[in-house]
Amino acid sequence: MKSRHSKKYNNKLKKIILLLLIVIFICGIGYMIYYFYSNNKDKKANLNILDNVIIDDAEITEEKTEKMLQLEELQKENNEIIGWLEIEDTNINYPVLQTNDNNFYLSHNYKKEKANTGSLFLDKDFDLVNGSSNYLIYGHRNTKGLMFEDLMKYAKEDFYKEHTKIKFTTNKEDSVYEIMSVFYSRVYYKSEKNVFRYYYFVNANNEQEYNDFVNNAKKVSIYDTGVNANYGDQLLTLSTCEYSQEDGRFVVVAKKLK
Numbered sequence: 001m002k003s004r005h006s007k008k009y010n011n012k013l014k015k016i017i018l019l020l021l022i023v024i025f026i027c028g029i030g031y032m033i034y035y036f037y038s039n040n041k042d043k044k045a046n047l048n049i050l051d052n053v054i055i056d057d058a059e060i061t062e063e064k065t066e067k068m069l070q071l072e073e074l075q076k077e078n079n080e081i082i083g084w085l086e087i088e089d090t091n092i093n094y095p096v097l098q099t100n101d102n103n104f105y106l107s108h109n110y111k112k113e114k115a116n117t118g119s120l121f122l123d124k125d126f127d128l129v130n131g132s133s134n135y136l137i138y139g140h141r142n143t144k145g146l147m148f149e150d151l152m153k154y155a156k157e158d159f160y161k162e163h164t165k166i167k168f169t170t171n172k173e174d175s176v177y178e179i180m181s182v183f184y185s186r187v188y189y190k191s192e193k194n195v196f197r198y199y200y201f202v203n204a205n206n207e208q209e210y211n212d213f214v215n216n217a218k219k220v221s222i223y224d225t226g227v228n229a230n231y232g233d234q235l236l237t238l239s240t241c242e243y244s245q246e247d248g249r250f251v252v253v254a255k256k257l258k
Contacts, residue, residue: 049074049094049110053070053073053074055070065174067169067174068169068173068174070084071083071095071171072171074110078110078111080097080098080099081096081097081110082096082097082098082122082128082170082171083096083122083135084096084167084169085120085137085166085167085168085238086166086168087150087167088167090151090153090163091146091149092147092148092150094110094139095120096119096120096122096137097120097121097122098121098122098124098126098128099121100124102121102138104121105119105120105121106118106138117140118139118140118147119139119147120138120148121137121138122137123137123202125203126202131234132202133202133213134201134203134213135168135235135236135237136201136239137236137237137238138240139151139238139239141240141241147240148239148240151238151240152240152242152250154179154182154250154252155222157222160182160223164178165177165178165179165257166179166252175234176256177236177255177256177257178254178255178256178257179225179227179252179253180214180221180225180227180228180255181218181220181221181225181227181251181253182221182223182253183217183220183221183250183251184242184244184245184248184249184251185198185220185249185250185251186242186245186246186249187199196216196217196219196220198213198217198237198239199249201237207231210231211231213235214228214235217251227255229255233255233256234256235254235256236254236255236256237251237252238251238252238253239251
C-alpha cells in the first residue's frame with residue numbers, strides 16, 4: 001500500500017512539474033512576442049518622426065530654418081520637446097525632451113506614451129530660460145539601434161574622423177557642435193574621491209569650474225580630437241549606458257561652433 005501510494009504521489013508530482021514547465025514555456029513565448037512587438041512598435045514610432053511634420057516652404061527663412069519650424073509643430077503636441085538632435089550616418093535623429101523628473105522619459109516616448117526605448121532627454125537642471133553651460137542629454141541604448149545605441153560608434157576613432165559634428169536645433173537656433181572628447185565613465189559611489197563626475201556638470205558657477213570640466217573631459221578622452229573649448233562656449237554632452245563595467249557610461253562632449 002505504501003509503494004502504491006508513493007507511485008501515485010510521484011506521478012502527481014511529475015504532472016505538476018510538467019504543468020509548471022508548460023506554463024513557464026508559454027509565459028516565455030508570450031514575453032518574447034510582447035518584447036518584439038513592443039520594440040517594433042517603438043522603432044516605427046521613433047524613426048522618421050519629421051516625415052509627418054509638413055512645413056510651408058514660404059515660412060522658411062534665415063532666422064527660422066525648416067528644422068526649427070518642424071520643432072515648433074511638434075511642440076504643439078508636447079511642449080516638453082525642447083530640441084532636436086541629429087548625427088549623420090546614425091539613427092540618432094530625435095526630439096529631445098525635458099521635464100522636472102529625469103526618470104519620466106526613461107520609459108516614455110515623445111508623445112508621453114509608455115515605451116521601452118524611452119526618449120532622449122535633457123537634464124532637469126538645465127535652465128532653458130537663462131541658459132546653462134552644458135546641454136547634458138541622456139538616452140537609452142537599444143538592440144534595434146534606437147536612441148543612443150549608435151553613439152557607441154564613436155568608440156572607434158575612424159568613425160569619429162568621418163563624423164566630427166553634431167547638429168542640435170532649438171527654438172532659438174539651428175546649431176552645429178564639434179566633438180571635443182569621447183570617453184568611458186561610470187556612476188561613482190559617493191565615497192569615491194577625486195573622480196570625474198561629468199553628470200553633475202550642467203552650469204558653471206565660474207570660469208574655474210568650466211575649465212575643470214573641459215580639462216577633465218579631454219584628459220579621459222579615448223583619443224585626441226585636437227578640439228578645445230573656452231569659457232563661455234556652449235557645450236553639449238551626450239550620455240548613455242555602457243556594459244563593460246557596473247553602472248558604466250559612454251560619453252561624447254562637443255562645443256558649439258560660432
